[in-house]
Amino acid sequence: MSAPEMRTTQLTQTRETQSFYKRVVARLERHAAKLLAAGDMAEIPDRNVRVAIAYACLEPTVTEATARLYRAAILHLIESEPGERDWDVLKIIDPEPSASESDRQDELRARRAQNLQTLRGAQQKAKWLSMADWTRLGEALGRSRSNWAGPARHWITATLLSGLRPCEWRRAELDGASLVVVNAKATNGRAHSATRTIGLAKCDRTELAVVASFLELVRSYGEDGYKSLYDGVRDLICDVARETFPGRDRYPSLYTARHCFAARAKATYSKVEVAALMGHASTATAGRSYAPARHARGGRPLEAEPSANDIDAVRRAQNARNLFSEPKDMP
DNA sequence: CAGAAGGAGGATGACGCGAG
DNA sequence: CTCGCGTCATCCTCCTTCTG
Numbered sequence: 001m002s003a004p005e006m007r008t009t010q011l012t013q014t015r016e017t018q019s020f021y022k023r024v025v026a027r028l029e030r031h032a033a034k035l036l037a038a039g040d041m042a043e044i045p046d047r048n049v050r051v052a053i054a055y056a057c058l059e060p061t062v063t064e065a066t067a068r069l070y071r072a073a074i075l076h077l078i079e080s081e082p083g084e085r086d087w088d089v090l091k092i093i094d095p096e097p098s099a100s101e102s103d104r105q106d107e108l109r110a111r112r113a114q115n116l117q118t119l120r121g122a123q124q125k126a127k128w129l130s131m132a133d134w135t136r137l138g139e140a141l142g143r144s145r146s147n148w149a150g151p152a153r154h155w156i157t158a159t160l161l162s163g164l165r166p167c168e169w170r171r172a173e174l175d176g177a178s179l180v181v182v183n184a185k186a187t188n189g190r191a192h193s194a195t196r197t198i199g200l201a202k203c204d205r206t207e208l209a210v211v212a213s214f215l216e217l218v219r220s221y222g223e224d225g226y227k228s229l230y231d232g233v234r235d236l237i238c239d240v241a242r243e244t245f246p247g248r249d250r251y252p253s254l255y256t257a258r259h260c261f262a263a264r265a266k267a268t269y270s271k272v273e274v275a276a277l278m279g280h281a282s283t284a285t286a287g288r289s290y291a292p293a294r295h296a297r298g299g300r301p302l303e304a305e306p307s308a309n310d311i312d313a314v315r316r317a318q319n320a321r322n323l324f325s326e327p328k329d330m331p
Numbered sequence: 332c333a334g335a336a337g338g339a340g341g342a343t344g345a346c347g348c349g350a351g
Numbered sequence: 352c353t354c355g356c357g358t359c360a361t362c363c364t365c366c367t368t369c370t371g
Contacts, residue, residue: 066342125344145335
C-alpha cells in the first residue's frame with residue numbers, strides 16, 4: 001500500500017521525543033502481550049496492528065491528553081517502521097467522523113468518567129501554595145535527615161525568586177545580579193528567544209546568596225549528576241509534602257514554585273513582561289496554564305525583573321503573529 | 332524495622348499553532 | 352474564542368536494595 005496521508009502539519013520532533021515515542025510504543029506492546037496472555041486478543045502477526053489494538057483497549061482508561069500521546073507515538077511508529085496493514089491502524093486510532101463514531105465518543109467519555117476517579121500522575125501537582133505552607137514545607141524538610149533536604153530547600157527558594165523550570169537550572173548562570181537562562185521548551189517557536197535574563201537586583205542579599213549557592217551545588221553535580229540531584233530532590237519533596245499536608249488531593253512540587261512565581265508576576269507586571277520572565281513566546285500562555293494573579297494580590301510585588309531584550313523579543317513574536325493572522329488590522 | 336536511595340514503568344501538564 | 356494537534360517536560364507509583 002502507499003503511505004497514507006496522515007499528517008496535516010510538518011513534523012518537528014527531536015531525537016529525544018522520538019525515543020520517547022518508542023518507549024510509549026513499547027508500553028503498548030507490553031499491554032498487547034498481556035491481552036494475548038489473558039485470552040482477550042487473538043494472535044496478530046502485524047506488530048503495528050497489535051499496538052493499535054492495545055491503544056483501543058487503553059483509551060477509555062487514560063485521559064484524552066495521554067491518549068493523544070499514544071496516538072502520536074503510533075503515528076511515529078507507522079512512519080519509522082511501516083507495516084502491511086497501517087491503513088487498519090489508522091482506522092483504529094483516527095476513525096472517520098460518523099454517527100457510530102459519535103456514539104463511540106459518548107461511550108468513551110462515560111467510561112473515562114468511570115475509570116478516572118482519582119487524580120493520577122502530574123494531576124496531583126498543586127498549582128498554588130501559600131507562603132505559609134511553603135514555610136511549613138521548608139521546616140519539614142529541615143527536620144528530614146535526607147541528603148537532599150538542603151538542596152530541596154535551596155531549589156524551592158531559588159525557584160520562588162526566579163520562576164525557572166526544574167530542568168533549566170542545569171544551564172543557568174548568574175552574571176552579577178542577573179540570572180541568564182537557556183529557555184526550555186524552545187522548539188516550534190515556543191520560547192521568545194534562546195535565553196532569557198532575569199534581573200534579581202531587588203532581591204535581598206541572603207536571597208541572592210541562596211541562588212548563587214544553589215547554582216554552585218548544581219555545578220558540583222555536573223552534567224551527568226543533574227538527573228540524580230533532580231530525582232532525589234523531587235522524590236523527597238513528594239514524600240515530605242504528603243506527610244506535611246495529609247488529606248489534600250494536590251501537593252506542592254518544584255513546578256508549584258514556578259506557578260507561585262507566575263502568580264506574583266501577573267500581580268506585578270504586564271502580560272508582555274510576564275511572558276518575558278517566564279520564557280514564553282505567547283502572552284496567552286501564562287494566563288491559560290498558570291496560577292491566577294488573584295492568589296498573589298495583596299502580597300509583596302515580585303522582586304525579579306524582566307530584561308528589556310526579552311520584552312522586545314516577546315513583542316516581536318507577538319507582532320509577527322498578528323501580521324499573519326490579522327492583516328486587516330494594519331493601518 | 333524505618334527511612335532513604337535507585338531504577339523501571341506509567342501517566343498528565345504545558346507549550347504554540349491552526350482550524351472552525 | 353475554543354479546541355484538537357504535535358511536541359517537550361514534568362508528575363507519580365511500585366519495587367528492590369541499602370543503611371543506621
